[in-house]
Amino acid sequence: MSTYRATENYVYKTDECIGRGATGDVYKGVHKVTGEHCALKLCDSRFTQQLQREVEAMRQLQHPNITKFYQLEYDKESAKPILVMELCEKGNLLEVLREPSNAFGLPEEEYLRFFSHLVSGMKHLRQNGFSHRDIKPGNILVCIADDGSYVYKLSDFGTAKPLKDGDFFQSLVGTEEYLHPDIFKTAFIERHRPREFDISVDLWSLGATLYHTATGKVPFQPFHGRGDKHTMFQMISHKDPGVISGEQTSATGDIIWFKELPKTCRLSNRR
Structure with missing residues (x-):
């Protein structure tokens, strides 16, 4: 009622x-x-x-x-x-990515628009001395401009913190699939280790968000998902240089590593 x-x-x-x-x-x-x-x-x-x-x-x-x-x-x-x-009529980016037409990521033209808007918002954030600390598609809202195009906006600043280059913080904040390896390790693997993190956590989350938006899926996927913390940590902390994603296709299977975007990605240059 x-x-x-x-x-x-x-x-x-x-x-x-x-x-x-x-x-x-x-x-x-x-x-x-x-x-x-x-x-x-x-x-x-x-x-x-x-x-x-x-x-x-x-x-x-x-x-x-x-x-x-x-x-x-x-x-x-x-x-x-x-x-x-302000009300963003289209909801958040995660909801947009869940639409059947975007199952394999945004179309190239739309992705480039999203990329430009996200980088612009992040640049303003850093110029004003803030770290967001929970960048993910669910925290990017989508408004509709007068011409019908989408405008992407960073939102949800409950974890935001004034943080300059060289500064550190200790709070365990963020969302698992987009967490920097150091925070993930402290939160789930070695919970009593000393904790000290810097602005680079935003860059990791930004990269995971860009991958998700380009492909329709998170970059690192254990067979049992976020419930398998140890495999997830192995993926994000032990990957070779140049690896951009990893997938485990069976409960005890090896991790399959990838250095290029999947063929289903709708971007013209997947390298």
């Missing part, structure tokens, strides 16, 4: 959830006066630190390829904080 909820300036329905994240759910909202649609991220009160980090980052990051932040409001009934952001 749908229930209307409100903040000072916006209303939303509880059955219009358009996204779910680690720190809260996102709803389609409407401005009470203008009727303008937006995205309302209802934040779990347990994640106060992440909320503060996200608001700080989004207030500083103003760029066409980064999700626009409008203001911070509060649900009138629960008093939970709500981030008011």
Whole structure:
């Protein structure tokens, strides 16, 4: 049953959830006066630190390829904080890649557009001294421009951190299939080892995201998926130079390594 909820300036329905994240759910909202649609991220009160980090980052990051932040409001009934952001009608890139037409990755022209937008957003992020720390297709939103083309935008800055070249952090953040080997090792293999990571974690996640978008699948795939932590770690930490992906086709089988994009990839130059 749908229930209307409100903040000072916006209303939303509880059955219009358009996204779910680690720190809260996102709803389609409407401005009470203008009727303008937006995205309302209802934040779990347990994640106060992440909320503060996200608001700080989004207030500083103003760029066409980064999700626009409008203001911070509060649900009138629960008093939970709500981030008011632009609504990206197409959802996120992971949802786009799950469409049957994109099962083998985006078409070349669209991929080049995505690549340009992502690099532009990442450049702005670094110029402003931030590390995202959880780059993946699910954290890239897709808006529709006036001419019908897609605009790709970095989103979800709950794990973002001010981080300059030469700085380090210790938090274990990110998503398994896109994790830098050092973070993966500390999180799942050697949990008591000293932890210290730098900005290179974003570059690894960026590369995994680019591969996924070009091919329709993550670059390293144990037979049992993310449940097989040791095989995944072997893949990402012991691959030879030049290897861009690996696959295990049976439970006890060897890892098959690849130095080129698969033939099913829709890019004209797969090298």
